[in-house]
Amino acid sequence: MARRKGKKLFTKNALKALLFLCIIAAITLFFNHVLGFADAEHTETIMNEFYEQEENSVDVIYFGSSATQRAFVQPVAFHNDGIAGYSLACGSQPFVLTKYIMEEALKTQKPKLFIVEVRGACKPPEELWDVAVRRLLDNMKLSSTKIDAVRDVVEYAEGTDTGIDETGLSYIFPLLKYHGRWNPSKQPKYFTNIDYYKGYTMDWGVCFKCTEIHPLVYTEDNIMPIHEKTEKALIELLDYCDTIDTKVLFVVSPYEASEKGMGKINYAKNIIESRGYEVLNFLPAEQREMLGLNDKDSYYNREHLNYNGSLMYTDYLSKYIKENYGVPDRRGDSKYDSWEEQYDRLVENLDTRYFVNYIDMMEIVNQVRR
């Protein structure tokens, strides 16, 4: 009798404890969701919209940093050349994570081509930035890919003072990082002058500005080794590229590279080419001129093309990949209507919103259009 009573009490207590733990877990998950933060300016929309893309509908995925977000105007590439592409990039995207974003992209898409910006391969672990890691990982769905990515990036940053969470736990459970967001004075300030078009990021606060750049003369002889950890990451990326069906093209988009930067680009370029991959390098002056870029009004700062420059870059690159990588022309196929819709939205916004404050740029762009 007493034994039965004891058993009953034990069951009752066990159920009570279980219920309490469930409530605690629910509260934790609720706040994890409510306070979880995604850097809206850089990646949230890009990643979320990518996950929402119809399965196997994207032919080209372009990986890189903010330069990538602004260099290739996806809707224009579709409108002019039928390229159904998506720029899956985030500001200062850590190069070491490229492999994992590819893996993530391949879960829902079967692209014909991956384009990878090489600039990130020049950055040593010391230049890794916790925020940049979060921009990507905070928006990535929880999976073994994400866990592997966390492990790798923590290992990559080991021994540096970059603010990377050494335990990696806060990348998996963002509440560990963001639980203080109840505090109104700790809320990030969002900028509202950014629009997204299949990953192309139109920051109309800056994309219509012109800054003259002063590029150094490019020479192939200038070679400077990249950090051994970054080299390892590059080799691992190339190893991964060898295992997938998707073709991979590496690019160095136009910017004002330093002497050191050029040397590192050349070093990385040699490794990539030695593995049989092509690198489209737009650092030489003749390459930039071929695109139609000029140093005076094609850039909004030293590292980023403005809208004018990006149209020229897009025009060249979309034709190039169409011809050399067999990327199909999807115009006229109703499955790809969303690209055309994005183009219409872009044009409408250009005329009604963006150009209103940037008359000079409108004239420059109209010249390009003609």
Add this chain to the structure above:
Amino acid sequence: MAFTSLAFLIFVTAVVIVYYLTPDRHKWIVLLLASYGYYLQASAKSFAFILVTTVVTFYGAKYIDREDKAQKAYAKAHKAELSRDERKALKEAANKKKKRILTLVLVIDFGILIVLKYFRYYLEVLGIGLFKGDILIPLGISFYTFQTTAYLIDVYRSKYDADTDLAKFALFVSFFPQIIQGPIARHDQLAKQLYEGHPFRYANLAHGSQLMLWGFFKKLVIADRIGLLVGEVFTDWDQYTGWPVILAALCYSIQLYMDFSGGVDIARGVAQLMGIDMTRNFRRPYFGDSLEEFWHRWHISLSFWTRDYIFFTVALSKPIGNLGKKARKIFGDRIGKMVPVFIGNYLVFLCIGMWQGGELQNVCYGLYNATVICLADILEPYFVKWLKVLHINPSNKAWMAFKMIRTYCIVSFGRIFSNGKSFKASIHMIKSLFIPYTGGFMNAYKEFALTKYDYLVLAVAIFVVFLVSVKQEKLYNAKQAASGGGGGIIEMAGDEEGAGTDAEMREYLDKKSLAVRWGLYILLFTAVLLFGIYGPSYDPAVFIYREF
């Protein structure tokens, strides 16, 4: 593996599960393995030191105990044959042997502590660079040294028998929840609980979790938040004068209490999960109405340690007794009687000050406390007279509140020494207290790295702890009154044995309905989850960066 880390929570969960899955008689092995595992991951390089202390103390105590028992057995067996003088001589011979071993073991135990914790500093002060590189201070060395020596002295004083199992004794020395910040347990209070297996009880899990949660609240929500303000002023001590220094000094007392007592609550909560009751180390110290009473309520296990093994030893010793007699002739009966007490007090507080480190500011901290307590004793009759002259009723609530605030200020002032970066910094800060701040209120306010919302959280959280403390104090006093205790200082001596487990608050909560209890716990959990300072810091500035 900090108490507030996720890794520690996972570790504790695993230990508790294994503990309850293991048969009762082997449960202590689980605790020993967990404790040594915890120690090794935290301080592997200094593991040898805790082993040496454990082994030396164990065998030292065993020898003393054997010698004592042998002498007593011989005296008993030969009672008829031995004269009184012979019995006395036998006892003295045995005592000599016991004392020799006691001295030897104490020298080894404290020698390790002194060399590792203090010696290097003093050599550096003297300009002798004997050690190159950093000396590793073993994790919890002060706690386990004080705990083992207390055990040794108790065995020497025949308070209880020596432990017979080295492995079990090793558990007593290294029990993982208490190794970092105590409390300093007594063998007769803790060891048996560790050695005997405790069957699973839901109440233990519930009470342990509650205590841990309360500890997390105090540590993460209050201590670590207020620490941002305190740290700023104590680190840049030469940048502030006037009210920021006063505020930092007052806030440091809150920070230290919440941090230390929060940590001990977590430790006791972890032990409670496995049915082990560790003595409480704090009893609402800021409710003390004098510095003396404050020390009866603060870090109780250390206060009692110093009382039992330093104060009584010194104050009741023959030479000090003789000194007291001489002092009576010189200073009169009242003051003369106090001299042995004063000497004991100075030694006790020197020890308490140096517990934190050998630096001059810590020595000053100890001496300051001893001096204030001695002065209070000397001036007591005058205080009584003044109260009469001013028509103040000593039991008046406003007067009691004033005394508590006064004590808080006295304690906070002293802590400028203990928390000062150096003796020079402490003196500078004390001078700065009296120099008006000219930087403007808002400037200092901004530099403290706290937002107005942080101040609001702090105010509410401190108020919650205050309300709970008032309730605890009432319940405690009611329990003392019911059991015949009078409350106040005197009965504190008995606190270490029985009343020191917060049982009254648990009982109070257990009587509440499930909805009320769960509501409170969920509220507390949510407060820790949202308002706790933990995890990688969130800096909005980096998110508003927009130049990519």
